[in-house]
Each structure stands twice: as C-alpha cells, then as structure tokens.
Amino acid sequence: MPVTKILIANRGEIAVRIIRAAKSLGIATVQAVSKADHGMLAARLADEVVEIGPAHASKSYLSIEALLKAAADTGADAVHPGYGFLSENAGFAQAVDERGLVFIGPKAETIRLMGDKATARAMAMKAGVPTVPGSPGRVEGLQAARDAAEEVGYPVMIKASAGGGGRGIRVAHTPEELATLIPQASAEALSAFGDGGLYLERFIARARHVEVQIMGDGTDVVHLYERECSVQRRRQKVWEEAPAAVLDTATREKLCASAVALAKSVGYRGAGTLEYLYDDETGAFFFIEMNTRIQVEHPVTEMITGVDLVAEMIRISAGAPLLIRQEDVSISGHALECRINAEDAAKAFMPSPGVVSRLVVPEGAGIRFDTMLYEGYAVPPFYDSLIGKLIVHAATREAAIDAMARALDGLTVEGIATTIPLHKALARDEELAGGRVHTRWLEPWLDANPLDAAKA
C-alpha cells in the first residue's frame, strides 16, 4: 500500500528526524502535538499539525484513540511511532492496521512475540542464538523462582517479562534475597507494565552492551553491524559507538549472523535492534532482548554504513522489498554519539526544562546534531529530557573521540542546564579512550569524578 502522508505519533528530536526522512522520500507529514507542544521544532517543519490532547502523555502521545482520530481527520495513510510512547505497543500497531493504515514498524504479532522478554528468549533459543543462562520462561511463584535460580546459579537478575528500559530489574545474591525481591519485583512489574510476570537471568558483573541493527522486509533480513552502548547511567545509555571496538572480526560476523537468524525466524519487517551482553572475560555474547522499533542511537549506524535507516523503514512499510544486500553493507570508520539531556550533570542530573536563550551548533565534516532545539524554544517539563544527539564520524575510534571533544567545545546551549559538561569530561577520559568500560562503569566513575559546575 502506498504511503503518501505520515502521521508522526511522537515528539522531540525523533519527530524531526522522521520528517526529514519523509521529505527525502517526497512524502507529506502530519505532526501530532499535545497542547504543550505546539512550539516544538517538528511542528514547525511538518506540512500539517494536529493537536491530540493535553500535556500529559497518557492523554496525548499514549492515547491510541486520539492518534487514530488525528490520522483520520488529516487523511494520513501511515503512522510512524518513533521510539518510546506507543512504538512497541502491539495493540496500537494492530489498531492502525485495522483502520487500513500502514504502521511503520513490524506486524503487531511480531511486536507481541518479541516485545515479551520471555517469549523473545524462547525464540532466540529456538533460532540457535545464545542467551544468558536463565529460566526457560516465566517463573510462577517463589518456589519456581528458587528452583530456577539454583539451576542458573547466583547471583541472578530478576527481570519483568513485560519490562524495558532497564526498569524493574533486581539482583539477588542469595536465596534469602531472592525471597525478599521476588514479591517486590512482581508488584512493581504489575503496576509499571500491567503484567507481574518475571523471569531470571544469570548476573554478569562486567558485561558490555552490544546490539545489532537489522532491517527486514518480512522475508529477507540484513544486518547493519553493531553498536556498543556500555556507558550507561541508571541503565540509560549516555554514550554510544559503532562499531563495537571490543569485537574481533570473527566474533562480529558470528554476532551479526545470529541476529539475522533470529529476525528471519520471526519474518521481521522494518528496523529492529537485538541487544546482547558481551562478556569481556570470556568473549561470549548472549541475546537479551529485541527492540522492535528505530532506536535513539541509530545515527551511529547510519554514519558507518551510509544507510538512511528511517527512510528505509518507511519505504519497506509501504510494501517495497529490501534493497540493501548484505554484501553491500560495510563498515567505514568509527562513529560516536553523545546524548545531550536537559539535566544538570553537576546537580545529581536534576531535570532542567526552560527556554533555550542561545544555541550554537558545531559544523564540519563528519559532525551531525539531531535535535529538537532552536533559540527561544521552551523545553517543556512534561517529557523525556533528551534534547539532542551529537554524532561524529571519523576514520578511526581515536580520531572520532578527538572529533567529539572538539564538536562538544563548539556546542553551546544556554538558558537550561545540559549534560554537555559530562560528555566533555568523558571525551577526555583515558579509560573510555582505552575502551575499558562496561555497563556498570559510569556510575562509580561519576562518584570518583564529580562534575563541577564552575569548571564546566
């Protein structure tokens, strides 16, 4: 079915990114906005703007009914969900499909299958993809959890079946801790995700986060190599790279082939990411979960492969076959991305909404800034704190880090506090330069290297 007019069911920088991709394909855009978002950049860039409800996301960007009405009212024939919000909501994908509109993403049943962490794990095992040793599926009740934990070996991670974004994860070192944490985790999962289901995984202390970008058309699937996102705070990614410098060529090929095998086994359509833990000590990798949407950090992959992932997912959703052949995908150089948040890095990352009084964006070869900001824009307090992503591309990782340090020096955001000072410090850090990081590296680093507001 042809796509001629896309409703963007999202906001912020990704809405801007989707509009740019749609424009490059000659497709019209309708930007959905909450009452608080009329001033956002995407609303200025889109061909049309439609209000979908009040500031509170549950009544606007999370309201399936409001979004479907907006699509109908504006005559959009496709919906792009972006990331977050309803992007991995199978019910939304299905509702869009039932209205005869194109959902720019996988089929609802794929989201259902891969969105549930426990069934995704089972699918991975079936496709021969290594998974972190853990319970074969959900653990029902404390006794089942105890038995599974004995099998897996302590320490174990307790995860919510319906979870995501690092929420609801707990680590139990002993059966006693397990007995305390299981009921807590189940209650929290029930209230956060509407599903109290849990599963267990072995806890790997020094794990690196590596993920493979794939693109499928429902039949064929290709990979676009991997990213590393080990630098995290509170399980939120802070600094991302492509490729993962820690992998040798043989491991990289095995990892990416496993992602393609799993995505093929579910007939995957659209852009997707398979997340893995990489054990630095053994060189083993384990599938943990799949994100059935475009990801925040997709630009680093675009920089090293030259593929426009957002345009490609739109093209495929309209029924076009995958044009990328695996043999045509290669890695060129190294790319980095710093997530710039409206948070005061020197004050416990306190959120800092407000008016951007001055904005200077660095320019030059290999520099890209994906953002929702403009001078005079009031960053609203109601949504995620991500305000931009600074991306650089250079011939080598070392050169990319240098380029990032210079690009950060050229980036000025005044009027609100941002995490730019954190990234400046990271770009100068020797451990990070040496690649000696893991998913629990940044938090102790922050304790040891407090950011001084005056120095920044």
Next chain:
Amino acid sequence: MAVKTVLAPIPGIFYRSPSPGEPPFKQDGDTVAPGDTIGLIEVMKTFNPVVAEVGGRNVKFVLDNEDAVMAGQPVCELED
C-alpha cells in the same frame, strides 16, 4: 480567616496520589501539617514530592490530578 497557599516548587505534571490506584496524599477538607507531602510533580520522568511548608485546616486543591503545572502556581489552599 486567612487563607494560605502551597505553591508548586517546579513545573511538570501534578499528581494527588503516590501511585495510580492509591488514595490521594490528602483529601479535600483534611488538615495539613508543615512538612506533609501533599502531592507529586513529575518533571521529565522524575517524581518530586510537593511538601507543604505551612500547615492549616480544610485543604482545598486548586489543581486536579494529572494537571500540567508551572513553577510558582498554587497547588492548594489552607485555612488557619
């Protein structure tokens, strides 16, 4: 009878209860002591308590649950 006002310390979304489905921190008509938490404000996905700096009787909320609020806007009124 003097009326005292509790102001929102930060902008965001105002919540009357600690989490959905739970009873509100304070019902209209309740007495509020200084230091009592009377609501939450969600700013960029972080939840911050709204603490009454003054106490009083017969609290009357001027904001509804899940209302958008700006810093300095009245949250509720109290009687002496």
